[in-house]
Amino acid sequence: MTQEDMNSPSEIRVFSLNCWGLKFLAKYRHERLSEIGNQIAAISPPPEIVGLQECWTQQDYLAIRENTEHILPYGKFYHSGIFGGGLAILSKWPIEESSMWRYPLNGRPTAFFRGDWFVGKGVACARIRFGKRKKDVAEVFCTHLHAPYEAEPNDSYICHRTAQAWEIAKLMRGAAERGHLVIGLGDFNMIPLSLAHRIIEAHTPCRDVWRLFHPDSSIGAAKDPVEKKRGRPMPTAEHNIRENGATCDSALNTWRWNESHRKRLEKGEDVVIEPVVEDPRAKRLDYIFFSSGEHSPAAATKSNGRIQPQADTWALQDVKVGMTMRHPELKCSLSDHFSVEATLVRSPDPVDYSRPSSSSVDFDSDARSTTSLLPPAIYDEILAMITKYTAREYRQRRLRLTHFGAQLALTIACLIGVWWVPHNFVAFILMLVSSLGLAAGVIDGLIGGLFVGSELRALREFDWEIRNARAKAVEEKSTGDMKTGVAADDKLNGE
Template sequence: MSRHPIVDVQTHMYSLTGVPIYVHQGDWIAGKACGCATIAHPELGEIDVWTTHFTAVGGQIGPETQRAFRTVEAFELARLCRASAQRGRHVLCMGDLNSLPESLCMSVLFSLAGLQDSFASITQQDAESPDTGITCDSPKNTWTANKILDERALRHNGKRLDYILFRGPENSPMRLQCTQHKVTLTEPILAYGVSYSDHFGVEATFEVSNDTQNAPIFQETPSQVLGKTLPLLQEALRLARKRQIFSLRFFGGFLASAAIMIVGNACSAVWLSYGRSVPVSLISGLLLILTSWAGTTALYDGIVWGEWQKRALRTTMDRMEILQSADSYQI
């Protein structure tokens, strides 16, 4: 709901949202995307409000290559938010970003889109501060009770994975200033004794300011962030090729197994024609069905998804290289 009129909406589906065969992870089957509602404000004009939910695969601990899909999503969202600002609009970007404040994904959003963290701006703390603003894996959350937590969550009693980010339009004296930020919905539902979600809510209050002296200062330049991101995606592309070869080899093995079973079924049919009941024929028939399904899955994973993943990574890298080679990058 919005107090002011919503004049437009749009949705952008991310190019990489998880691996299709890992249905249990839920990322690909859910079809992760970002959505935008454009609101007509009487003082600020049009405001683009972006909301999203990044993929969970890769977690928050370990090599950044585990989170390559999320990094691609962050880059796509950063381009959309920056495009909104270039159209002269204020931008709000919020959601479950599944990323720690110091992660590469957040650096992409801060440096390439020019977004500010409402939590960091109001608390006057470093955005990497882990001890406050916890929204996930908190011991106060009932959904955390049976969850296996990593060392980061255990050390700080949870993680800050949910954000409200903001920025002003390019070349405008008016800007938003965060005056209040708080974590909400931390208490269980009284009637049921369970938390509202596995994540707490986040609420921020803004006021309109003409103070250009409080313009954001980013710790890393876009060129520095791109310099760290490109090698990561190059490694992700190498791993994608390796995975594709692995899946195609599996397909070849399943294809050979299916051929052997077809011959076996043919022999069983001949024996049955002489009145002999061969239980093996039933078993081999079921195995043939299972092998055909597994082979088809391996073929899809190796060719259809494998090529899609490589193209998405190459396209993102090409766009990053164009930005990196530009003489200037205004945010």
């Protein structure tokens, strides 16, 4: 073993948390995020790579940096959109390169009350050098996908979130093809084995770390139809955290409590919820994906103890939900999400986890295939989604441009009418109405002509890529069927 090999770390601890740091909206924002920094620094052993989401202000980022700089001396706060993307990456090792990849499909400016478009959501990318060898590189991708505002499949933004999963999958696949350790983390706003989840696992060698250790974990909240079909008993809050990896809507998170409990907290009472309470709403929205180069990840046996660096592949040693503690003074949860924490180790004996365990959720075998492609039927589902959303956008553009034309005609009519009205106050009303109407019409015209046009072009690109992937999937399936047929013929001939 060379000196460079000895200087290369044998394990990497990864941490991801949605901080809920919305400026002006998130309660006790600065106090909570400062304490998040304290708690990250208190983790033992400390994390080496940290990804944060909804860390919207540089003030909060700097507060976290100040509290963690002794263990995470390198960091990057990512700037994006009008209000910022809320993403940050902290590291024990130098960040050699960094970029912010904006998602082409990313919400709508008309939904200003939701804000996804205004923050410019995307992928914070960091290339981290963790050793002296040329291959000691981790490519980290931190993201926050578009939020679901309605239940699937009625979510009007499902096309956006699916396209975003496709984009980050391309980035992670490219990093894996370069032979680097790939770490994708963040708030993906998706449930396990959803369409977006399957896209990431099918189109990259990366795997969801939680399902590597907990392949039979829940695929949604206990109250969701998809989870009810499994016929599992109602989970407790403790079970959801320990076995299902629930990071959001937990009964133990104070920001999900009912109003009476929250009022008691605000009065200074230390309200305690027992971990055995039923927890029907908790679900897993936060993830860590990883792969060791182009190969599927391995899983190390916990009883092996510390694994010495003997190979260039990485394995998953441990994964857990963290940051479940409360603020020491405010007694509230540190965020409306809990963290995901994983430990990766160098593995001398990689185990191929490219196929899910037989105890996985009983989807059809095609849907659970982890070749580099999904079944053609899944691509057909995505194409139907694109077609439906594209038709919606064409209607939107037509309506908005029609509104602009109508307002322009109304403004001209009002200006002409000013010449004929007998009183000044009537002329003033006509000018006011025409001016306000024209302003609204111009905004609609700009949205219909520019934004919707841009979105339609992004949809065409997405459509082409899905059709291209589908053609490859059909070809792969045909080749596989032919090989199966030949093998069957050979067996019959042999008999």
